[in-house]
Amino acid sequence: MQGLMLLSLVLVAGSVVTILVTVVIKGLPALNWAMLTQVPKGGYYLGKEGGILNAIVGSLVLVSAATLLSFFPSLAVVLYLQVFAKHSRLLDFIRLSLDVLWSVPSIVYGAFGFTLMIVLGLRASLLGGIIALALLEFPVLVRTMDEVMMMIPPELKEVSYAMGATHLETAMRVILRQSAPGLLTAILLAFGRGIGDAASVLFTAGYTDRLPTTLLRPVASLPLAVFFQLGTPVPEVQERAYASALILTIIVLGLSLGSRGLTRRLSRHIIR
Numbered sequence: 001m002q003g004l005m006l007l008s009l010v011l012v013a014g015s016v017v018t019i020l021v022t023v024v025i026k027g028l029p030a031l032n033w034a035m036l037t038q039v040p041k042g043g044y045y046l047g048k049e050g051g052i053l054n055a056i057v058g059s060l061v062l063v064s065a066a067t068l069l070s071f072f073p074s075l076a077v078v079l080y081l082q083v084f085a086k087h088s089r090l091l092d093f094i095r096l097s098l099d100v101l102w103s104v105p106s107i108v109y110g111a112f113g114f115t116l117m118i119v120l121g122l123r124a125s126l127l128g129g130i131i132a133l134a135l136l137e138f139p140v141l142v143r144t145m146d147e148v149m150m151m152i153p154p155e156l157k158e159v160s161y162a163m164g165a166t167h168l169e170t171a172m173r174v175i176l177r178q179s180a181p182g183l184l185t186a187i188l189l190a191f192g193r194g195i196g197d198a199a200s201v202l203f204t205a206g207y208t209d210r211l212p213t214t215l216l217r218p219v220a221s222l223p224l225a226v227f228f229q230l231g232t233p234v235p236e237v238q239e240r241a242y243a244s245a246l247i248l249t250i251i252v253l254g255l256s257l258g259s260r261g262l263t264r265r266l267s268r269h270i271i272r
Contacts, residue, residue, distance in 0.1 A: 023249060027242030035243060040209040045229065047236040052244050054211050055225035059248075061212050062126065062205060062221055063194040066133030067141075067187060074141035075183075082149045083157075083171045095146065101139035109136045110200040117204060127215040129205025136200050137190040144189055148182030149175055181263040188259045192252050198223035222248045 038051035085091055113132030122128050152175060160170040176183075198221070206218030207228070222244055229241035 020249070023242055023245050026239060027244075027246035030236070030239035030243040031246060035240065036247070039211065044209075045232050045234070045237055047234045052220075052222070052225050052240075052247070054209055055220040055222045055244065056247065056251075058126075058205075058212050058220040059195055059222040060251075062129050062133060062201065062219060063191055065126075065130045066137055066194055067191050069130060070134040070138045070141055070190070071187065074138055074145060077142050078145045078149060079171045079175070081146055082175060083167050095143070098139045098143050098146075102143055105199070106136055106197045107199040110203055113200065113204040122216070124204060124206030124218050125216045126205060126212050126219040129201045129219060129221070130215075132200040132204040133194045133197070136197060137194050140190045140193055141186055144186035145179070145183055148179045148186060151182070152178045184259050184263055188255060191255065195252065196223060196248065198227055222251075 034049065035051040035053075036056070037053055038049070039054045040052070041048065041050035044050035081091060081094065109132055113128060113135060116131065117123070117128045156174055156178065157170055160174045165173070201221050202224065205221060207220050207224050208218040209220070210217075212219040226241045226244045226248070229237050229244060232238065
């Protein structure tokens with residue numbers, strides 16, 4: 001069993017290292033300041049001047065808004081499951097349903113979001129992409145935060161009730177305070193799922209070479225920028241696709257490092 005676990009570790013770590021090395025080796029030579037500060041100009045996808053500033057800004061706006069939109073409903077659901085609801089088969093069914101939603105392919109969320117946009121009379125736009133990504137991130141946030149709150153010692157809740165606190169006061173002053181580091185992890189996990197997804201925004205957010213200025217116009221994203229650049233026959237543009245993937249990796253890595261610092265600060269208030 002130790003040999004099998006070691007083999008699994010080597011396979012997983014080796015795959016991650018291989019992907020990162022490939023992206024760095026192929027993307028770093030094509031990465032330059034123009035890619036970070038300019039939008040695509042005429043002939044960009046034929047190897048001419050320009051950058052992917054539209055995709056960088058578009059991805060950050062899309063995922064930030066979607067994460068914010070899905071966080072508060074997710075938090076309300078989790079607090080209901082942890083504090084207000086009594087253990088029953090219904091709770092087990094809700095958690096099972098959320099696990100199933102987590103495993104649903106993102107293209108399904110994209111198709112559902114596209115259908116919803118048709119019903120609402122919307123075209124491919126920033127608003128459509130936000131809705132699709134919010135639906136995609138919702139089960140991730142709920143189940144991750146739910147597991148985090150399950151790790152809180154039940155004695156803390158009992159002490160809070162014994163001191164005369166209500167369910168709402170226990171939820172806001174005890175449970176949220178104790179689970180704060182885990183909530184940051186859940187947000188980061190959902191953010192990473194959203195910023196790296198292409199299928200759910202392909203038909204809902206569309207794509208444009210302009211910076212996002214309104215909710216009702218198409219918006220670019222980094223995953224689709226990588227997809228479209230890899231699909232061109234021009235070698236220079238294909239190299240820029242790896243540079244775009246490298247930028248996306250650096251963004252996620254920076255968020256991970258930042259969240260670790262915040263988690264350490266918030267962990268000082270945790271009772272273990």
